[in-house]
Amino acid sequence: MSDNNHLVKLKIHSFPNRDFTGAETVFTVPVNPESFTKNYKVDLDERRGHGNNGTDVRFKSTAPEELRLEFILDGTGTMEGYLDALKTVPVHDQLQSFLNCVYNMDGNIHRPRFLLIIWGSEIRFRCVLSNLDINHTLFTPEGNPLRVKLNATFLNYVARQERLAQDRQSSPDLTHYRKVVQGDRLDNLTNTIYNDPVYVMQVAKVNGLSTIRRVKAGTELYFPPFDQTEK
Structure with missing residues (x-):
């Protein structure tokens, strides 16, 4: 020292x-x-x-x-x-x-x-x-x-x-965007944003996805704020 x-x-x-x-x-x-x-x-x-x-x-x-x-x-x-x-x-x-x-x-x-x-x-x-x-x-x-x-x-x-301020930066109350990379799963991404994968169908819907199983790498996904009291 x-x-x-x-x-x-x-x-x-x-x-x-x-x-x-x-x-x-x-x-x-x-x-x-x-x-x-x-x-x-x-x-x-x-x-x-x-x-x-x-x-x-x-x-x-x-x-x-x-x-x-x-x-x-x-x-x-x-x-x-x-x-x-x-x-x-x-x-x-x-x-x-x-x-x-x-x-x-x-x-x-x-x-x-x-x-x-x-x-x-x-x-x-x-x-x-x-x-x-x-x-x-x-x-x-x-x-x-x-x-x-x-x-x-x-x-x-x-x-x-x-x-x-630190918590707010990653808050599920904010809008988030993520670009899908090879191996990403929609349920895992949803869980990362909202601390709960329950919103996976809503995320698929707002992004116009026909399936939640395979999302093409390079796709930019939109994660809107959801009312987590209404699951």
């Missing part, structure tokens, strides 16, 4: 507004994680009818992407590559700065802040904190913490207005 031999630190930017604007605070991770994990999950309906051996797995939704980071806050001043500005800062204070950035409630918005995590070319992640494990691993003789290991999970966050 370097640019022209300059070490780039992972940074967490926090904002009060859902669109990632407003008064910004930044937490710079003192020593970069050795690795990070991204998790993608597809939510499927796997219910089986009574007496059925197989399962007709149906797509329900995609769950928000997760990003998991593991890194260390150190108060010994001995770790190689540690952020110089924090080498003499007690680990308790470093931890408090991190919590203020990602976890503690912002009194102006009555919730934790919205986060943008940036590191190199692989991570630019808009999110909120969903889980945090804090493991104290090293102490002074008096019992004061000297090193803390953090395991943080962040959940992808998309502002409502942006999410609605």
Whole structure:
């Protein structure tokens, strides 16, 4: 994670507004994680009818992407590559700065802040904190913490207005056009547009097709909006 031999630190930017604007605070991770994990999950309906051996797995939704980071806050001043500005800062204070950035409630918005995590070319992640494990691993003789290991999970966050705009682009309430390629089936195309193949006969009718079984490659099909409450 370097640019022209300059070490780039992972940074967490926090904002009060859902669109990632407003008064910004930044937490710079003192020593970069050795690795990070991204998790993608597809939510499927796997219910089986009574007496059925197989399962007709149906797509329900995609769950928000997760990003998991593991890194260390150190108060010994001995770790190689540690952020110089924090080498003499007690680990308790470093931890408090991190919590203020990602976890503690912002009194102006009555919730934790919205986060943008940036590191190199692989991570630019808009999110909120969903889980945090804090493991104290090293102490002074008096019992004061000297090193803390953090395991943080962040959940992808998309502002409502942006999410609605994205959904609208592929909405079955809009008119769609598709050019048939070899191997396309009308029922599959209909299911892709409307999330249900039940409209296949209506699509065939509005396109003047005499059959739904074979549609010539290169044919441009028109998929109008249908009232999905009237199937």
